[in-house]
Amino acid sequence: MKEQLKELETEALEKVQLAEDTKALQDVRVAYLGKKGPITEVLRGMGRLSKEERPVIGQLANEVREHIQDAIDSKQNSLEEAALDKQLEEEKLDVTLPGRPVQVGGPHLLTNILEEIEDLFIGMGFEIKEGPEVETDYYNFEALNLPKGHPARDMQDSFYITEELLLRTHTSPVQARTMKQKDGEPVRMICPGKVYRRDTDDATHSHQFTQVEGLLVDKNVRMSDLKGVLNTFAKQMFGSERDIRLRPSFFPFTEPSVEMDISCKVCDGKGCSVCKGTGWIEILGAGMVHPNVLEMAGYDPDVYSGFAFGMGPERIAMLKYGVDDIRHFYTNDIRFLKQYHKV
């Protein structure tokens, strides 16, 4: 009987191993461990055994039963795993196919530049001020030391609506307005915005363009402060390797007036075609606020001084990104706009 059980065990374990799916395995279980299976059969015949043999065989039969059950269980597990593996294998994707595009737009290049400038000056404690695009002659010219009849305010250069109203030719009137509003308090502001001039649109001219002007008025403002602030700006905007220089210029609303150049990035100041061999590229105009301008805005020029500067975001964009035609900014060609949507 012992041998019979051992044989059954070997036979059953072999069949378990051979089972190819859960159904075959189930058949093996029913065949060997079922109520009509051979082990039950063996146990039924135990009555014929001696008293000593009975517990031995009984234990053996249980062991055999357990072995078979364990083998079936473990086989069952491995079959299930294989089936899952197979299923997952079938679910495999081509990971190289393109994903579903997320539709994202983006800002205009000029907005990028403007916000960069704004954030930079906000960091230096400046406010952002805005003003009307249709200005009075007074704020656009007179308050800026450009009295009527001044050669720099030729009718031909401005878009007038009436004799007293025009499209602002610079954002400087916002400076005059802000000083009036601050009423003798210190001023630190920049004013970005659209401006208009009577220019025929071509690669370097646009009848509408943007400007950012800055103004700082306080007691004891020095020209070295202007140099320091512009240097901070230039290094952050164009890179820490860039140097700046100031050279004399003329604007009716500042005295002294200067223009600021940065060292040419292309040739690192050695001279190339981009900088016309000078090693320098003009970026902005600046100066110490003219005493007439301070006085007209109610600041005593003997007590207060200040500096002002003005720059063109289009020009900065053209230098930074090599945009070769100012009309690109206003044509809104999607292929142009999209180029500057990257972070």
Next chain:
Amino acid sequence: MLVSLNWLKQYVDIDEHTPEDLAELITKTGIEVESVIPVAEKLENVVVGHVLSCEQHPNADKLSLCKVDVSDEILQIICGAPNIAEGQKVVVAKPGAVLPGNFKIKKAKLRGVESNGMICSLQELGIDEKDVPKEFTDGIFVFQENVEIGADAVPLLNLNDVIIELGLTPNRADCLSMLGVAYEVAAILDQPFTPAEEEVHPITERASEHISVKVDAPDLNPYYGAFVIKDVKVGPSPLWIRNRLIASGVRPINNVVDITNYVLLEYGQPLHAFDLEKFGSSEVVVRRAENREKITTLDDQERSLNEDHLVITNGKEPVAIAGVMGGADSEVDDNTQTILLEAALFNPAAVRTSSKDHGLRSEASTRFEKGVDPNRVRRAGEKACELLENYAQGKVLKGVVEFDELDRAPQEVHITTTRINNRLGTEISNEKIGDILRRLQFDYKQDGDTFKVIVPTRRGDVYLFEDMLEEVARIYGYDNLPFTLPEGESQAGGLTLYQQLKRKVKAYLEGAGLNETITYSLTRESRASQLTSREVADRAKSPVRLAMPMSEEHSHLRLSILPELLASLSYNVARKQNDLAYYELGSVFISEEEHVTKQPEEQLRLAGAMTGNWHVHPWQQEKKAIDFYVVKGIIEGLAEKLDIPLTYHASRYPDMHPGRTAEVLLNGETIGFFGQVHPKLQQELDLKETYVFDLNAEKMFKQYQKEEAFQAIPRFPSIKRDIALVVDESQQAGAITTTILEAGSPLIKDVEIFDVYQGEHLQDGKKSIAYSLLYMDPNRTLKDEEVEKAHKKILDAVKEKHLAELRG
């Protein structure tokens, strides 16, 4: 201003500097140098030749066969110039010479005859055709003077000169003269410079015997000096004068004209020479012109004058427009013998008016407009007399006949070293300030750290402390200023709420897939009021028009951003870019006046235009075209973002699809519209289905309130109920939603439409709308019967108001 360095060298020692270095120094310290131009690059083997013989080429009618003596040899040269002749002294480029434009001169055969070099025109030597004397423009250059045969022609013709072009700012009129440039360069290089004295040798005969001067408008003409020079021989001027004129971009004409131009260039003082015999009287009268008075100017144009124009007359009629142009009748010609030379100072504004009205801008008028040195007017006249004596055989009559009310007093400006240093952030010493003033040749009296500066009248731009501050700063050197930061009390910079909202709205729209654009504010009249929101159109009388537009295309200020935005779409579609979603945040200009007198209201509006596909994912066959509800979704998202209660109702707008346009309301007030562009307009613009929106951003921003308080996350479950309502197709879903929300209050928290159906299984003219209703109480769990009660109330309300039946 073109500055010849060879000329400048006569005044100031610049030999230590290359032209490029000098240009850099001038740019950094004074005036921007726009370009540095050599007249000709390193010319060699270009010499004076003597034409020994000149015969016709045996095989060519228009060529001459010449034997030319160049001192060390006699060259056979073929020449095609019509003005070649035996006995001339000419410029010969010998074989080996390289002319401008990299033109190499070699031995060659021309029509079978050997030619060993070239006889040159001035243009071939690098001189601009417009500066070449008329007699030489169509042929070779011929020396009129006794130059040495074989001599290097390069220095003789000033071909070794370098010209620097100054970009003068309006304040630096002093540098519209070589003397002014010399003072400037001398100051920059710290070199001495003293201009030469004028040397005139008048005869005993007095000018006043021939001419008198009367000025009727002293406000416009405070000084008029009349010199008389007789026995003048008109002819070519000497080579050195011609060279300097050519280098300065002025074409030589004859000695008299050249001399007045030369003095203009050197002194910055315009002069005018009249032929006294043709002057028509012996009195000069300067006065305002009479209305409709006429003069024929040197350019043979008859010009009509008015009382804004200052004229020189002979007591009867105008002979010159003051400071602008002389008359043809009294012009100097080849036969002129007696010259009336005018040296005067005219009011800048008067000259500007005349030159503008007559479209005549000249070297002379430019200088008067910017202001000339009052202390140089008479001296300039004397300088011209000196040159006329020397180069036109003129005899200068004694005494200049003058009208003189000219203020020649210099400005005095007081500066202190302390104030200079406070303004610049420097520590410049008294000695250094004195040194800078010495370099500038500004006289001063020093008392401790106070300097009383007497500014020479040539520097009319310097009269304030700040002007002197600039003089000191630039000579001291802007490079030498330290870098500092403002010391005043600092404030926290930052964006206002309004500015933050602009940025947030832009970020939202860009996240939603729209691209920011910037279009022109000026547009054509037909577009300026097109696609204008009702509340704007109701207020604006008409779009604001420019007084003098440059073109019809940009003549009016926009009342809506949309027309230009649609033009941008068309531009892109024409370039095969079909899927476009654009927005712009910008101002429109609203004037309520018929004739504009006040600044128009500038209203910030948010506009968008979209066409083509919204989403495309080709290989998964996914495609979603932009439609009405895409646009509406964007606006609803914006309302949610700003937490403002926008509502919508169907509306009709010109140029919009009559069935697909909605007006947007905020608190019951129209703030904009959106929908599909009218198919007719779409077609006009070559656009497929296109949608637009236009909203008053200012109104939306004003409504916005920053949410500060925390709102608890709901702790109690909500209950969802779905209903399908069958209504007449004329019923609007929005209205039913409002009814549901009102009737279900306060338990109903959200209403969502999840299906709209029309067609089979429904009666004609009916539609079914399926709503999902969400009930909730933030403070407790709702009981079923409470929800039932609310639900019943809702069903009763929609039945009553919209005749809605519950769909079985």
